[in-house]
Amino acid sequence: MWKEEQGQLVQHFEFKDFVQAFDFLKMVADLAEEHGHHPEI
Structure with a gap:
């Protein structure tokens, strides 16, 4: 569930493994690049 902090x-x-x-x-990286937004991960 998403939350605000x-x-x-x-x-x-x-995830089950690496x-x-x-x-x-x-x-996530591909989508971020496509939209010109680079979230903190």
Whole structure:
């Protein structure tokens, strides 16, 4: 569930292994680049 902390939206994700986490991060990075927005991760 998303929550607000110090004026920012925050979400905690857990993955079964490094590869799954890396694949998710790659997807987020690609979307961020496409939209010209680079979130703190």
